[in-house]
Amino acid sequence: MKDIIDIVPATGLSQDYKNAVNALQGYYQMGKVDKVVELIEKHGIKKYEEHFPVSEYRDVVNDTNREGVEGLNRIVERIRTFTDPDNFPDSEFESLVKEFYSTISGNTTIVQ
Numbered sequence: 333m334k335d336i337i338d339i340v341p342a343t344g345l346s347q348d349y350k351n352a353v354n355a356l357q358g359y360y361q362m363g364k365v366d367k368v369v370e371l372i373e374k375h376g377i378k379k380y381e382e383h384f385p386v387s388e389y390r391d392v393v394n395d396t397n398r399e400g401v402e403g404l405n406r407i408v409e410r411i412r413t414f415t416d417p418d419n420f421p422d423s424e425f426e427s428l429v430k431e432f433y434s435t436i437s438g439n440t441t442i443v444q
Contacts, residue, residue, distance in 0.1 A: 333390040342438035344396030345404070346384070350436055352377055352408070357429050366417045368425075373415055379405045400435050407432050 338347040356377070359367040380401045384392045393401050407428050414420060 334388055336384050336389050336392065340436060340438055343400050343436060344394060345380075345400050345436045347436060349380060349383055349404070350433060352383055353411070353429055353432055356411070360425060360429075365420045365422075369415055369417045369420065372412060377408045377411055379408050381405075403435050404432060407435070 336346045336348070339345065340347060356368050356371055359365075359371070381392050386392050411425070411428055414425060
């Protein structure tokens with residue numbers, strides 16, 4: 333069993349999990365919503381415990397991060413529904429990505 337790396341002490345969540353949405357965010361910022369939708373449809377977005385399978389990692393969900401994991405998983409479930417590039421919910425996507433990063437870091441203000 334491996335330890336999860338780069339844990340934020342305040343949240344108990346791994347900074348590495350930001351990679352789950354980094355590509356989506358990058359394409360979105362370049363104005364390539366079609367690529368965002370393609371990634372969602374072809375590759376999906378893994379929930380926290382899918383990104384860190386309990387069969388490989390120790391202490392994936394614990395008392396420190398349980399609420400954060402649940403929040404991240406809700407965000408991922410919602411983003412997974414964004415599969416229509418012609419009706420892409422821009423402001424909701426932006427808001428969810430900010431909330432995603434903020435949940436991991438424990439910061440309420442996101443600097444871009």
